[in-house]
Amino acid sequence: xxxxxxxxxxxxxxxxxxxxxxxxxxxxxxxxxxxxxxxxxxxxxxxxxxxxxxxxxxxxxxxxxxxxxxxxxxxxxxxxxxxxxxxxxxxxxxxxxxxxxxxxxxxxxxxxxxxxxxxxxxxxxxxxxxxxxxxxxxxxxxxxxxxxxxxxxxxxxxxxxxxxxxxxxxxxxxxxxxxxxxxxxxxxxxxxxxxxxxxxxxxxxxxxxxxxxxxxxxxxxxxxxxxxxxxxxxxxxxxxxxxxxxxxxxxxxxxxxxxxxxxx
Numbered sequence: 001x002x003x004x005x006x007x008x009x010x011x012x013x014x015x016x017x018x019x020x021x022x023x024x025x026x027x028x029x030x031x032x033x034x035x036x037x038x039x040x041x042x043x044x045x046x047x048x049x050x051x052x053x054x055x056x057x058x059x060x061x062x063x064x065x066x067x068x069x070x071x072x073x074x075x076x077x078x079x080x081x082x083x084x085x086x087x088x089x090x091x092x093x094x095x096x097x098x099x100x101x102x103x104x105x106x107x108x109x110x111x112x113x114x115x116x117x118x119x120x121x122x123x124x125x126x127x128x129x130x131x132x133x134x135x136x137x138x139x140x141x142x143x144x145x146x147x148x149x150x151x152x153x154x155x156x157x158x159x160x161x162x163x164x165x166x167x168x169x170x171x172x173x174x175x176x177x178x179x180x181x182x183x184x185x186x187x188x189x190x191x192x193x194x195x196x197x198x199x200x201x202x203x204x205x206x207x208x209x210x211x212x213x214x215x216x217x218x219x220x221x222x223x224x225x226x227x228x229x230x231x232x233x234x235x236x237x238x239x240x241x242x243x244x245x246x247x248x249x250x251x252x253x254x255x256x257x258x259x260x261x262x263x264x
Contacts, residue, residue: 033241094260111160190223
């Protein structure tokens with residue numbers, strides 16, 4: 001009898017861990033001056049109270065028929081191409097954007113980077129390079145696993161990043177429960193909708209659990225979520241139109257590249 005009870009508890013615990021997250025929608029009214037959809041979520045654990053109990057997650061959704069990804073190269077650390085994320089987005093005609101993938105101490109991109117059809121680095125392996133974000137030769141955006149990528153995509157813009165936080169609509173197993181930090185990420189609903197996101201500090205395991213919940217975006221289910229370079233690299237910019245202040249969270253350090261959203 002005890003064995004059956006223990007087995008039942010083991011089956012129940014994963015669901016219980018997921019159920020502890022409370023997600024409240026605090027999205028502002030949609031500005032008519034931007035074609036992108038901004039969702040703001042307040043996330044807390046059940047039972048937590050106080051001013052700092054809730055953590056913020058911002059999602060910037062776009063439709064693949066109208067917009068796509070753009071990779072902006074920020075150049076070497078001693079002579080960056082742009083002083084800020086905001087400047088990089090505005091000069092590159094991006095409506096929104098976040099910091100990009102990981103980079104080495106030399107400031108070279110970790111893995112392959114393609115920007116405007118020009119390749120830098122080489123296609124890499126490892127958990128931090130397990131995903132591929134790209135805009136193909138015909139301007140279609142894609143979020144792929146490394147093994148799914150091939151020459152047929154003919155990328156104009158591409159970066160590698162990782163690990164995956166969500167795949168097939170479920171939290172990826174084995175994500176680290178350590179090191180809670182601010183994070184940026186890319187989402188795909190499995191169809192035509194994609195998003196860039198920025199979160200307050202979470203561990204990878206926590207963020208994977210949160211993003212897999214249907215309450216995070218009920219109208220656009222998260223099919224895949226890929227982690228980008230987080231911590232002090234994290235930043236987000238959203239142009240909300242001429243008469244509305246932009247959303248602007250600047251990275252604390254100079255990063256090698258950015259991912260933007262541009263009109264196709």
